[in-house]
């Protein structure tokens with residue numbers, strides 16, 4: 001494992017509860033750090049995103065994103081086991097949270113024109129009409 005992360009960067013990462021190894025693996029896909037010494041994945045962060053004597057604003061954002069990605073993967077990997085252990089109330093709560101998030105994601109993708117209704121329907125495993133009836137009409 002090679003990394004050139006500054007002491008400050010390593011301390012910020014550790015203080016967040018992540019290990020240096022997990023942070024690097026999650027952001028680079030291998031054990032070597034190719035980003036800038038300050039902890040930004042952009043190898044030209046120092047001197048461009050901020051000056052050398054300034055704190056890196058990218059690192060805290062990246063740490064938050066890294067945590068989100070890690071919990072997302074943990075949830076996906078353990079979904080079956082976790083769901084089996086849940087009460088009806090918890091399942092209902094989760095279903096509402098998932099429905100809300102699907103709706104938000106669809107609105108967002110439609111608003112910025114990233115996906116067509118065909119593409120959304122395909123991803124959700126429903127017909128185009130079903131997707132439009134359920135998630136359309138909100139402007």
Ligand SMILES: [Zn+2]
Nearest residue numbers: 040045049058
């Ligand atoms: Zn940066």
Ligand SMILES: [Zn+2]
Nearest residue numbers: 038040045056
């Ligand atoms: Zn930086």
